[in-house]
Amino acid sequence: MPLGGFGEIGKNMTLLEYGNDLIAIDCGMMFPDETMLGIDYVIPDATYLRKNRAKFRGIVITHGHEDHIGAIPHIVPELSVPVYASPLAKALIETRLGEYKGTQHVKINAYQPNDEIRLGVFKIRFFRVNHSIPDSFGIIIDTPEGVVVHTGDFKIDLTSPDGLFFDLAKLKEVGRHQPLLLLSESTNSDTPGHTISEKAIGESFNELFAKANGRIIIASFASRIDRMQHALNAAVKFGRRVTISGRSMLQYFEAASKLGYIKYPREILVPLKEISKIPDAKLVVLSTGSQGQQGSSLARMAFREHSQVKIKPGDTVALSSSPIPGNERSISSIINNLCREGAEVIHNRNMQIHTTGHAYQEELKTILQLVKPRFFIPIHGEYHMRVSHKKLALGVGVPEADIFLLENGDIMEFHAGKARKLKDTIPAGIVMVDGLGVGDVGEIVLRDRQAMAKEGMFVIIATIERKSGKLVNSPDLISRGFVYMREQEELVNRTRMEVKQIIGRHSGKAPEDWSNIRQQIREEIGNFLYRETQRRPLIIPVIIEV
Missing domain, CATH: 3.60.15.10 (Ribonuclease Z/Hydroxyacylglutathione hydrolase-like)
Incomplete structure (x- = not known):
């Protein structure tokens, strides 16, 4: 099952x-x-x-x-x-x-x-x-x-x-x-x-290290312990020090090291905060972010947001992974930025560095x-x-x-x-x-998020006198991702009039429950905005009683 x-x-x-x-x-x-x-x-x-x-x-x-x-x-x-x-x-x-x-x-x-x-x-x-x-x-x-x-x-x-x-x-x-x-x-x-043996990747790493004159930055999945070992072996052979950037990669590295799955001389490691003391030709950076993940170490390097590693001419960046379907655009964006900063980018299409x-x-x-x-x-x-x-x-x-x-x-x-x-x-x-929520986001919440992402949202805030049910002042309208209100004043004013008319039909006596009126505002204003713009933003009516 x-x-x-x-x-x-x-x-x-x-x-x-x-x-x-x-x-x-x-x-x-x-x-x-x-x-x-x-x-x-x-x-x-x-x-x-x-x-x-x-x-x-x-x-x-x-x-x-x-x-x-x-x-x-x-x-x-x-x-x-x-x-x-x-x-x-x-x-x-x-x-x-x-x-x-x-x-x-x-x-x-x-x-x-x-x-x-x-x-x-x-x-x-x-x-x-x-x-x-x-x-x-x-x-x-x-x-x-x-x-x-x-x-x-x-x-x-x-x-x-x-x-x-x-x-x-x-x-x-x-x-x-x-x-x-x-x-x-x-x-x-x-x-x-047949798949290519991981041994071939180790040989490619040696070739890469032999050619590189500046820093070497190797990005892979955090769990690729074999790639970390290849990098450490090549670093020992070519006299380089190694640092790790990325919390998840560091966790995998520490766990594998304690169990003996990664072997290296202790002196080869250097803390990320101290890499400025190491000559470029003697440094290797192991990094997460080979799939172009937003906020990953490699992404922050590519967009000059990494506090310790700023990409510069002479750097060699190796993406030791294959793109997961759907990540191609993110990876391409990172490769483009790395090249703009002057790095040479190595990937599986120009060198066998992944299997x-x-x-x-x-x-x-x-x-x-x-x-x-x-x-x-x-x-x-x-x-x-x-x-x-x-x-x-x-x-x-x-x-x-x-x-x-x-x-x-x-x-x-x-x-x-x-x-x-x-x-x-x-x-x-x-x-x-x-976040901390497990199972509390369902199809309805996702639908709202998709609506906001595609069409934006439109918030209508109406302040109403509790006893009479009449508007105290003109409704406030807030647009996010739908229209720029300063450029759409006529539409905004007509929408405000539509809201006044809907609430006006119910004035004279305040209802016990405003949910029906909120639903009418949501439906009628939604239809009105669609007729005017051919778009359906997420309508959020807010009624404040005073």
């Missing part, structure tokens, strides 16, 4: 239930799309978990990316269930929990590759995978109906620079007994071939052939990605009747070696997080 990750990239959460036992795999968040104005991020709807909290045994985490752990501070404290995660994911979750009140009682348990965890009837085992963050694992779940394999996010990197390789042997052993079900990620299912953490077609087919599942469900991706993954499965011999394309909220039932999708569904909508 998926609560997220089926139809989008993000808020990954899948439920498995048998009898009186229920577990979840991952508990992630998703960044909002362009229609969710003002929303910080989106998390899964936990209604089903609340209704079944008595049978909810725990959450098992595949790895430490936000789209797999980001909802934990909002869901787990209320439900008080144990969470099981790899050591690095555990450290990152605990860092997130420390930013929220009321999370002190949440228990995060660390698992190791060869551990077995019993959660009710479910026995959980793990297999290591390669991904864009260390300590990433797939999950093997023994159930009374058979074995379920969940890959998590993965690629197969046979020359992984950290020396930790995909445990293909364990999957092959599982495949000897034909597991019941394979759940495999689909992010890059439409990309032919994905998600498997390409040949790797996806390898997993299908190793596991040999009885049934297959593509996960983790938009619909077209999962359709592509289905085609790959058909190509390696999985019967079409044994492949299921689910949507969030669907229920798959497995019994006696058979599978069927039920007509019933579970709640699996989205819960929007806005």
